[in-house]
Amino acid sequence: MLRRLASQRILEIRQSFRQFPQPSRSFSTALNYHIDGPDNNPDLPWEFTDANKEKVKEILTHYPSNYKRSAVIPLLDLAQQQHGGWLPVSAMNHVAKIIEVAPIRVFEVATFYSMFNRTKVGKxxxxxxxxxxxxxxxxxxxxxxxxxxxxxxxxxxxxxxxxxxxxxxxxxxxxxxxxxxxxxxxxxxxxxxxxxxxxxxxxxxxxxxxxxxxxxxxxxxxQNPNRINSGPEGGNSTLLGEPKAPPCRDLDAC
The missing domain is CATH 3.40.30.10 (Glutaredoxin)
Structure with a gap:
C-alpha cells in the first residue's frame, strides 16, 4: 500500500514539472556534457604556442613537482585565452597530459567553474x-x-x-x-x-x-563622471586630511 502511494506521488511530481518550460538542448549541452562536433572533438590537434609554452613552464614553477595538478586552473585559463575565449575538449586533454592526470580530472574543473567556456564566444x-x-x-x-x-x-x-x-x-x-x-x-x-x-x-x-x-x-x-574609483559621488566628505598615527608608549621607560 505504501509503495503504491509513493509511486503515485512520484508520478504527480513528474507531471507537475512538465508544465514548466524545459531548457533547450543547446543550453544544457553547453553546461552539462560534451558532444563531439567537427570543430570540437578529441581527434583535433591542439597544443600551446611557443610563447605560451614558456608561460606553462613558468606557471608550473609555482607548485611542487609532485603537485602539478594544482596548476589546472591557470593552465586552462591560458588555453582559453589562446583559443579565442573557449576550451575545446582537445585543449583540456592537452592540459591533462601536461599535469599528468586523467582527462576527467580536468573536465571536472572546466565544467564546475563558470569562467571556463566550452562553446564558442565572441571576441x-x-x-x-x-x-x-x-x-x-x-x-x-x-x-x-x-x-x-x-x-x-x-x-x-x-x-x-x-x-x-x-x-x-x-x-x-x-x-x-x-x-x-x-x-x-x-x-x-x-x-x-x-x-x-x-x-x-x-x-x-x-x-x-x-x-x-x-x-x-x-x-x-x-562610468559615473562624478565618482573617482569607488569614492562617493561628488567627492569625499570625511577623512579629508592625513590620519594621525596611533600613540606609541615609550618602551625604554618600562
Whole structure:
C-alpha cells in the first residue's frame, strides 16, 4: 500500500514539472556534457604556442613537482585565452597530459567553474552581474538593453562573433553596482584583458558595445563622471586630511 502511494506521488511530481518550460538542448549541452562536433572533438590537434609554452613552464614553477595538478586552473585559463575565449575538449586533454592526470580530472574543473567556456564566444565576451546589489540597481534593465541592442537571446553571439552575452553572479564590485565585465579575446593570449565597467546604465552599456565594435577601448572602471574609483559621488566628505598615527608608549621607560 505504501509503495503504491509513493509511486503515485512520484508520478504527480513528474507531471507537475512538465508544465514548466524545459531548457533547450543547446543550453544544457553547453553546461552539462560534451558532444563531439567537427570543430570540437578529441581527434583535433591542439597544443600551446611557443610563447605560451614558456608561460606553462613558468606557471608550473609555482607548485611542487609532485603537485602539478594544482596548476589546472591557470593552465586552462591560458588555453582559453589562446583559443579565442573557449576550451575545446582537445585543449583540456592537452592540459591533462601536461599535469599528468586523467582527462576527467580536468573536465571536472572546466565544467564546475563558470569562467571556463566550452562553446564558442565572441571576441568580446560580455558578462552581466546579476547578484542582489546589481539587481537592485538595475542589472536586469542593463541585460535587456544589451540583448535588444545585440539582437540575441542570453548566451547568444552577434556581429560575426564580435560580441557574446552571458549572465553571471557576484563579481565582488557591489559598491559600484550595477556593473558588467568584458573579456577581450580579440588579440589572443598576448592581448587578453578582463575589464570591469561599473556604475553603468542601459544607455552606457550600449555605448560601450559600440565602442568595442569600432575597435576602441572604452575607459574601464566607473562610468559615473562624478565618482573617482569607488569614492562617493561628488567627492569625499570625511577623512579629508592625513590620519594621525596611533600613540606609541615609550618602551625604554618600562
Amino acid at each position: 568580446y565576451h560580455l558578462l552581466v552581474c546579476g547578484t542582489t546589489p546589481c539587481m537592485i540597481r538595475g542589472s536586469r534593465e542593463i541585460e535587456e538593453a544589451l540583448l535588444k541592442h545585440l539582437g540575441v537571446k542570453r548566451n547568444g553571439n552577434v556581429m560575426n562573433g564580435l560580441c557574446s552575452n552571458f549572465a553571471l553572479f557576484d563579481f565582488g564590485c557591489c559598491v559600484n553596482a550595477p556593473m558588467i565585465t568584458v573579456a577581450d579575446y580579440s588579440n589572443g593570449s598576448e592581448g587578453y584583458a578582463y575589464n570591469y565597467y561599473e556604475d553603468v546604465t542601459p544607455k552606457r552599456v550600449v555605448e560601450v558595445v559600440e565602442a568595442l565594435r569600432r575597435g576602441e577601448k572604452p575607459p574601464r572602471g566607473t
